Amino acid sequence: MNRGITRYLLIGLFFLLIISLFIGRYPIPDQINQIFSNQLFANLIIRVRIPRILFGILVGFGLASSGMIMQSIFKNPLAEPGLLGVNQAAGFGAALGILAFDSSYFIVQSLAFIFGIISITLTIFLSNNTKKKERLSLVLAGISVSAFFSAGLGIIKYIADPLDQLPSIVFWLLGSLSNSNWTSLLQILPIIITCLLLLYFYRWRLNVFSLDKEVLFSMGLRNEFELVIILMISVLLTSSIISISGIIGWVGLIIPNIARVITGQNTKHSLPISMILGGIFVLVSDNFARALLPGEIPLGVITAFLGAVSFIILLLTKKEFL
Amino acid sequence: MRCGHNKLLLRSIGYSYGQKDDFEIRNLTLSIPEKTISAVIGKNGSGKTTLLLLMLGYLEPANGQIGFCTNGKYIPIERANGRIAYLPQNEEIPKEYSVNNFLLMGRIPFIGSFSQPTKKDYSIIEDVKTRLEIEHLGIKKLSQISGGELQRVRIGRALAQEAHLILFDEPITHLDIDTKYKMISILEELKQLGKTIVFTTHDPLEAFKVADNSILITRDQKILYGPTDNILSNENLSWCFDIPLEFGVVNGQRVLIVKNDI
Numbered sequence: 001m002n003r004g005i006t007r008y009l010l011i012g013l014f015f016l017l018i019i020s021l022f023i024g025r026y027p028i029p030d031q032i033n034q035i036f037s038n039q040l041f042a043n044l045i046i047r048v049r050i051p052r053i054l055f056g057i058l059v060g061f062g063l064a065s066s067g068m069i070m071q072s073i074f075k076n077p078l079a080e081p082g083l084l085g086v087n088q089a090a091g092f093g094a095a096l097g098i099l100a101f102d103s104s105y106f107i108v109q110s111l112a113f114i115f116g117i118i119s120i121t122l123t124i125f126l127s128n129n130t131k132k133k134e135r136l137s138l139v140l141a142g143i144s145v146s147a148f149f150s151a152g153l154g155i156i157k158y159i160a161d162p163l164d165q166l167p168s169i170v171f172w173l174l175g176s177l178s179n180s181n182w183t184s185l186l187q188i189l190p191i192i193i194t195c196l197l198l199l200y201f202y203r204w205r206l207n208v209f210s211l212d213k214e215v216l217f218s219m220g221l222r223n224e225f226e227l228v229i230i231l232m233i234s235v236l237l238t239s240s241i242i243s244i245s246g247i248i249g250w251v252g253l254i255i256p257n258i259a260r261v262i263t264g265q266n267t268k269h270s271l272p273i274s275m276i277l278g279g280i281f282v283l284v285s286d287n288f289a290r291a292l293l294p295g296e297i298p299l300g301v302i303t304a305f306l307g308a309v310s311f312i313i314l315l316l317t318k319k320e321f322l
Numbered sequence: 323m324r325c326g327h328n329k330l331l332l333r334s335i336g337y338s339y340g341q342k343d344d345f346e347i348r349n350l351t352l353s354i355p356e357k358t359i360s361a362v363i364g365k366n367g368s369g370k371t372t373l374l375l376l377m378l379g380y381l382e383p384a385n386g387q388i389g390f391c392t393n394g395k396y397i398p399i400e401r402a403n404g405r406i407a408y409l410p411q412n413e414e415i416p417k418e419y420s421v422n423n424f425l426l427m428g429r430i431p432f433i434g435s436f437s438q439p440t441k442k443d444y445s446i447i448e449d450v451k452t453r454l455e456i457e458h459l460g461i462k463k464l465s466q467i468s469g470g471e472l473q474r475v476r477i478g479r480a481l482a483q484e485a486h487l488i489l490f491d492e493p494i495t496h497l498d499i500d501t502k503y504k505m506i507s508i509l510e511e512l513k514q515l516g517k518t519i520v521f522t523t524h525d526p527l528e529a530f531k532v533a534d535n536s537i538l539i540t541r542d543q544k545i546l547y548g549p550t551d552n553i554l555s556n557e558n559l560s561w562c563f564d565i566p567l568e569f570g571v572v573n574g575q576r577v578l579i580v581k582n583d584i
Binding site: 201 | 375379400404406407408409418419430433435436439489
């Protein structure tokens, strides 16, 4: 059954990809043969739309699988990079890079990753040291760490040059794929593909975190080394994405939960389904962002809107949701 | 280290935690032969679970050694990766998983981190289900099965793990009366399969029914070990539980009663 669903979703994603090539404000040529002869249109497709669409799919794959990893590791269906403070922290790191180092890709990306790691470490540390129940304490710790880095972002916005840097920081914080081109895509492609492949092959093993730690110990997982490595991979994945796309919320929260409603708990199936659904979700959202209004709408706004709507629908109709 | 028969060996173990009034083990030496059932008996909070966790290697003793004697060779517990199954008393069960997927997790020691279960793993799961008569549960969720069935599924996971030693925290106490008896016969079956079993209980009668040997943790934190009939005497149990206890016989069955004169 699950194999069938995967196939249909992949076919769906493929057709969506083709359709997305022709969505946008530039008019599609009247005659089919002009699609290839119209130099401007061909350039637009190859130089702008293809990298943007590919990046959008990767963003969806990455954010949704990171969400699934964190929800499994923390045994908490609300866990995701945003809730654990990674989004805001990586955003802070990247904005710091834009402000202080003039947007060098490597530095922006490294800072995003470093602050992502700092935030998740802080969140876990805080959560382990509270006297509350574990699920709640993780959420509370994540919220406070997140708030801490939003404050930092506020300061950066205050310092930033209001004519030049500020608009780009603000727009970027709302999330957008408009920064994607072949150069930026190829720069982070190796990291993203490596992380995604590792997580994909880890899909069955991810189930183990649903067991007690003494039981895992008895099965030979004698320490938390593996857990930390997998968590690092998903933080690296998230922050690499954020360093280019800005903060795109809701994907990591809603998509893994939808995937679990479809396939059940077994991460062997729910992780791949989550990746594909994430790709579809981001691609659809970006099509709206590009084509709904004459000017571009920030992608984060669309994902938040669509995410919230589907969250409410699932909350009201599906017993097994969350 | 000298090694005779195959056994689990605890030598001069010392372990303590918490304040000075809490649980403490001093200079404990035990040798649990393979293919036997041992019951750990003691009051709540006497350290039964701690003893199991020491045998698992999860807790490290302050001094002494724990290990296996296998074919004349001594293997320290930390090198026995995955060969000991531990079934905690209040295990957090991932309720939305199917029985099949839960059983499959017993194969964790055999499946690489970045690999998937193979045909062999799935066929082992089928064998385990047949042996424990839980074939009909396969696709059910763990939230949909009864307490007794869940115990059998957890034992199935231990079998899938191919563990030699099964450490079982309170396997029987919380079950309904009918499933209690089933559980006792399952423990005996596991012994027939060649497994060594150590389980905890605070009901001496359970030990009498199924355990070859008993480990009694007394009030003054002494640990007595030996054949169940010798260890669970009226005097030892009365001293352990701090109440005068006496075995009697009703219809040929052993019962444990509190003496009338209190």
